[in-house]
Amino acid sequence: MENGFSYPNKGTDRISVFDFDATAGSLMECPSLAAQLREGTVPRNGVAHPAMPILFVVGELDSTVYALRISQEGRLDRSKSFRVYRTTSSVSAALRLSCFL
Numbered sequence: 001m002e003n004g005f006s007y008p009n010k011g012t013d014r015i016s017v018f019d020f021d022a023t024a025g026s027l028m029e030c031p032s033l034a035a036q037l038r039e040g041t042v043p044r045n046g047v048a049h050p051a052m053p054i055l056f057v058v059g060e061l062d063s064t065v066y067a068l069r070i071s072q073e074g075r076l077d078r079s080k081s082f083r084v085y086r087t088t089s090s091v092s093a094a095l096r097l098s099c100f101l
Contacts, residue, residue, distance in 0.1 A: 004030070004074045008043035008057060015043055015057060015068065015076055035068050035076035045094055054079070058092045065092075 003020040017033035020026075037043055041059035043066075048055050053070040063084050068076040084092060 004033075006046060006055060006076065008046055010042045010044065010060070013037045013039055013041045013043065015046070015055070017074055017076060019074075030074065033073065033075040035066075035078055037066060037078075038062065038064075041066075044092065047096070058084075058094070060092055063092045 003022060005018055005020070007016045007018060009016050013036065015035040015037065017030045018027045019030055021028065037057070037059065040061055041064065042061040043057050044060040046055050046057040048070075055068045055070055055076060057066045057068060058064070059066065065082045065084060066078060067080045067082075069079045070076060
């Protein structure tokens with residue numbers, strides 16, 4: 001998917017995928033490419049790996065970072081998840097990726 005992008009939907013715990021049609025100037029949701037995360041995740045922000053087909057997404061309420069593989073078709077497949085440090089009052093709102101290539 002050349003003109004695709006993802007959107008974290010906090011209300012459905014889902015990472016939606018859209019395709020942009022430059023000719024028509026419109027967006028089309030592609031439900032078959034989306035990734036469903038655990039209930040209560042509340043996906044907040046995501047960042048793509050600069051060299052690999054991976055999207056990292058942080059869950060605001062479960063304080064978890066999800067690694068989603070991006071297929072050639074643009075489908076997001078859950079690969080791994082990592083719990084980050086959490087206290088009783090912590091929430092995650094941002095994600096920053098530093099890579100040494």
